[in-house]
Amino acid sequence: MSVDADTVRKISHLARIEVPEERVEPMAKELSNILDWVEQLGEVDTDGVEPLAAVIPNALRWREDKITDGNVQDKVLANAPKAMHGFFAVPKVIE
Amino acid sequence: MTAVTDLTLAEMRAGLRAKDFSAKELAETHNAAVEGARALNAFTVETPEIALAAAEAADAAIAAGDELKPLAGIPLGIKDLFCTEGVESTAGSNILKGFIPQYESTVSARLKADGAGMLGKLNMDEFAMGSSNETSAWGNVVNPWRGKGNEALVPGGSSGGSSTAVAANLCPGATGTDTGGSIRQPAAFTGICGIKPTYGRCSRWGVVAFASSLDQAGPMARTVTDCAVLLKSMCGFDPKDSTSLDEPVPDFEAALSADLKGKRVGIPKEYTIEGIPSEIDALWQRGADMLRDAGAEVVEVSLPHTKYALPTYYIIAPAEASSNLARYDGVRYGRRETPEGGNLIDMYEATRSAGFGDEVKRRVMIGTYVLSAGYYDAYYLKAQKVRRLIQQDFEAVWERCDLLLTPTAPSAAFAAGDKLDDPIAMYLNDVFCVPASLAGLPAMSVPGGLSDDGLPLGLQLVGKPMDEQGVLNAGLALEQAAGFTARAEKWW
Numbered sequence: 056m057s058v059d060a061d062t063v064r065k066i067s068h069l070a071r072i073e074v075p076e077e078r079v080e081p082m083a084k085e086l087s088n089i090l091d092w093v094e095q096l097g098e099v100d101t102d103g104v105e106p107l108a109a110v111i112p113n114a115l116r117w118r119e120d121k122i123t124d125g126n127v128q129d130k131v132l133a134n135a136p137k138a139m140h141g142f143f144a145v146p147k148v149i150e
Numbered sequence: 151m152t153a154v155t156d157l158t159l160a161e162m163r164a165g166l167r168a169k170d171f172s173a174k175e176l177a178e179t180h181n182a183a184v185e186g187a188r189a190l191n192a193f194t195v196e197t198p199e200i201a202l203a204a205a206e207a208a209d210a211a212i213a214a215g216d217e218l219k220p221l222a223g224i225p226l227g228i229k230d231l232f233c234t235e236g237v238e239s240t241a242g243s244n245i246l247k248g249f250i251p252q253y254e255s256t257v258s259a260r261l262k263a264d265g266a267g268m269l270g271k272l273n274m275d276e277f278a279m280g281s282s283n284e285t286s287a288w289g290n291v292v293n294p295w296r297g298k299g300n301e302a303l304v305p306g307g308s309s310g311g312s313s314t315a316v317a318a319n320l321c322p323g324a325t326g327t328d329t330g331g332s333i334r335q336p337a338a339f340t341g342i343c344g345i346k347p348t349y350g351r352c353s354r355w356g357v358v359a360f361a362s363s364l365d366q367a368g369p370m371a372r373t374v375t376d377c378a379v380l381l382k383s384m385c386g387f388d389p390k391d392s393t394s395l396d397e398p399v400p401d402f403e404a405a406l407s408a409d410l411k412g413k414r415v416g417i418p419k420e421y422t423i424e425g426i427p428s429e430i431d432a433l434w435q436r437g438a439d440m441l442r443d444a445g446a447e448v449v450e451v452s453l454p455h456t457k458y459a460l461p462t463y464y465i466i467a468p469a470e471a472s473s474n475l476a477r478y479d480g481v482r483y484g485r486r487e488t489p490e491g492g493n494l495i496d497m498y499e500a501t502r503s504a505g506f507g508d509e510v511k512r513r514v515m516i517g518t519y520v521l522s523a524g525y526y527d528a529y530y531l532k533a534q535k536v537r538r539l540i541q542q543d544f545e546a547v548w549e550r551c552d553l554l555l556t557p558t559a560p561s562a563a564f565a566a567g568d569k570l571d572d573p574i575a576m577y578l579n580d581v582f583c584v585p586a587s588l589a590g591l592p593a594m595s596v597p598g599g600l601s602d603d604g605l606p607l608g609l610q611l612v613g614k615p616m617d618e619q620g621v622l623n624a625g626l627a628l629e630q631a632a633g634f635t636a637r638a639e640k641w642w
Contacts, residue, residue: 058519070472070518071479071495072511073503082515085573089516092574093461093529099536106534107541110363110590111349111615113393130252134483143481148494 057094058086154179159224159322159376160403166212166223173212173223177205177267180225183320184269189642192305192315194230194288195238196270201225204267219265221383227315227324230271231278232258232367233356237268241358242276242286242308245505246484255356256388257325257367264383269321273311276507277475278332278360281579283310284570285509293340293563294318294638298603303563306336306579312370313340317638323371323380327357329364330463331559331583334595337370338558338608341597341636343625344370345377347618349590350395353388361470362393364463364587374596374625378402381618397616405619408627411445415624416551420456421582423560430557430607433598437555437609440631441624451550453543458536459585460577465520465533466588472517475510478502512573541589548614553624556582558595558608586612596625597634606636 058066063083067074074082128141137144154176157165165171181198208223233239233251240246254262262268275285282304283291291310293303294317305314309326313336316324326333328346337344345368352367359365369380382402388394417438422431438448480486480501487500506514520529547554559579569576586593591612598609609628613621 062519063515066515066519066522068499069522070514071476071498071502072506072514073499074511075503082512085512086515086519089464089512089573090519093465093533096458096461096465096532096536099455099458099539101532101535101539104535104538106531107538108363108534109393110537110541110588111393111395113350113395115392116389118389127252131482133252134249136480136484136486145481146488146492146494146497 057090058083155183155319157322158373159371159379160373162224162322166208167218169212173205173208174202176223177201177225180269180321187318187320187642190292190294190314190318191289192273192291192311192318192320193227193270194240194242194273194311197237197268200237201267201269204262204265208265220379221261222265223267224265225267225269225321226261227270227272227312227321228258228268229309229312229325229327230274231327231358232325233358234258234268234271237271239271239358240287241278242274242288243505243507243510244287244485245478245502247287249483251356253356256353256390257357257384260386261325261383272315272324275308275310276510277358277471278308278327278329279471279509279513280307281331281335281576282566282569283307284566285507287507290566294642295340295563295605296641297565301565304339304566306339306563308332309336309370313337313342316340316342316370316372318642323369323376325367325384326370327365327367328587329360330467330587331580333368333370334583334593334608334610335559335579337595338606339563341606341634341638342370342372343374343377343594343596343629344368345381345594345618345621346587346592347381347385348395348592348615350393351385351618353386353391353394355388355390359474361467362474363470364467374622374629375403375406377594378406378622400619402619402622406626407623408630409445410441410624410627413446413553413620413624414551415441415446415448416451416547416554417448418451418453418456418547418554418556420453421556423581426560429601430560433607433609434555434557437598437628440628441555443631444627446624449551451547451554453547453585455536455539455543456585459540459588460581462533462536462540463584463588464516464577465529466537468513468517469521469530470517472514472521475514478505537588540585544589544591552614553620554612556610556612558582558610562601562603562605562607582610591615592618592621594621594625596628598628598632599634600636
């Protein structure tokens with residue numbers, strides 16, 4: 056198994072997804088199954104191969120540095136679970 | 151008389167112009183069909199009033215003798231991955247329940263600008279992660295086709311609401327999205343057509359992101375011609391998407407031709423995989439014969455890295471998903487869970503734990519792991535290198551042929567629940583679809599025939615970058631030769 060319970064706890068925190076303790080072991084098994092299966096890529100000789108990120112060649116475009124959008128505070132906040140005084144509201148961050 | 155819902159999109163368009171029926175009648179009949187088919191669970195939200203408003207605009211234009219827009223009065227279904235202004239858009243997830251976009255995705259805006267109406271939002275696997283439409287927060291979509299023992303079948307996924315709605319004649323066409331087969335596999339499972347264009351043809355702006363280097367929108371419809379009509383409206387340069395291709399969009403419909411003289415079709419030998427039902431191989435063989443009869447030369451070709459495509463995909467797609475889905479934090483939109491006395495981090499973790507389903511959690515966790523310190527090179531970078539080799543396989547093959555023919559999926563539609571406990575068995579559904587996704591190539595599924603159990607089977611055509619026309623033309627040849635007219639018997 057490539058992933059143990061501690062690793063699941065670590066990843067779940069990195070991913071900001073709470074995993075209840077009773078799900079940790081089953082999750083370790085599920086993730087290991089998938090990772091063990093993708094391990095077969097180790098068979099492929101990739102020495103000197105450039106990683107591929109953009110699949111269809113396409114240069115990033117420049118645009119004029121000017122404001123093209125904005126003044127839509129109501130729209131930006133329309134779906135906020137909680138908004139106050141024109142801001143998103145969240146639980147206390149600094150004690 | 152045939153019901154208007156049984157017509158193809160092109161026939162509806164002609165019927166409106168000939169005044170055989172009004173756009174209002176067309177919209178009302180479809181609205182009723184949608185309402186009457188709730189047992190299929192294809193729609194997450196029904197918007198009959200939006201369909202009617204487009205119909206009234208079309209009828210007014212017809213009455214005034216104005217030139218009609220290409221899709222005037224045509225009612226469509228829109229996959230719930232597309233943000234639609236003022237209409238709840240959830241990507242099939244609890245974490246977005248209640249989200250009302252304040253803007254319209256470019257693709258759905260283009261369809262609306264061309265006169266189309268929207269019947270509603272189509273159900274899908276949560277965040278487009280799934281091949282059976284069993285991961286949606288809105289419940290499973292049911293395939294209109296039934297199994298031999300009358301058991302319920304999955305409609306494929308992730309565009310399962312789209313495939314079911316089109317196959318059940320609830321709409322003549324629908325938008326789908328395809329990251330690793332999510333248009334093509336559900337099209338095959340329901341006996342309809344669907345095309346994923348070249349990466350960059352359709353704008354991703356306003357489409358909820360899953361894996362950004364792979365996501366592409368495309369149309370699903372009952373005929374190749376209808377796909378061509380919709381594709382033209384959906385494609386086009388969009389400055390709001392940095393990977394949008396600034397290329398002219400051909401009139402795919404006008405250029406359709408089933409004459410394949412001078413075309414070479416490659417049969418990739420690596421797509422013969424162990425354990426695949428013989429009826430799939432037999433269909434593939436018949437497909438090759440059909441293309442040969444249409445004038446094409448059929449040649450055997452090799453794509454040596456094919457077997458590594460699926461594991462490559464299951465590193466790259468979850469990695470990109472873990473990054474894209476980081477935005478669901480309970481702050482700006484969507485669901486929020488605030489544990490008693492919890493801080494901001496507790497809120498993030500509780501929100502995401504409650505809002506995401508199991509498959510999404512699994513993929514975000516895998517993606518987080520393969521991108522984490524110490525594993526990035528071994529997994530993510532390695533996968534990107536293999537992705538290069540897979541793309542080079544295709545580049546080499548285009549020296550020998552213009553198109554590839556393969557089966558779309560390794561089986562016909564299966565029963566609900568069959569593969570839920572085994573993620574890898576579920577992933578294998580897309581074994582034939584994923585390579586073209588990794589290479590960004592246009593690819594289409596067309597119904598080729600029925601399985602021994604009387605279920606639709608699809609054939610896949612893959613083309614060179616930007617050659618949607620070649621794919622559609624070969625699709626038309628298959629469609630004409632296969633003469634696939636079977637439809638699911640109405641039980642809903």
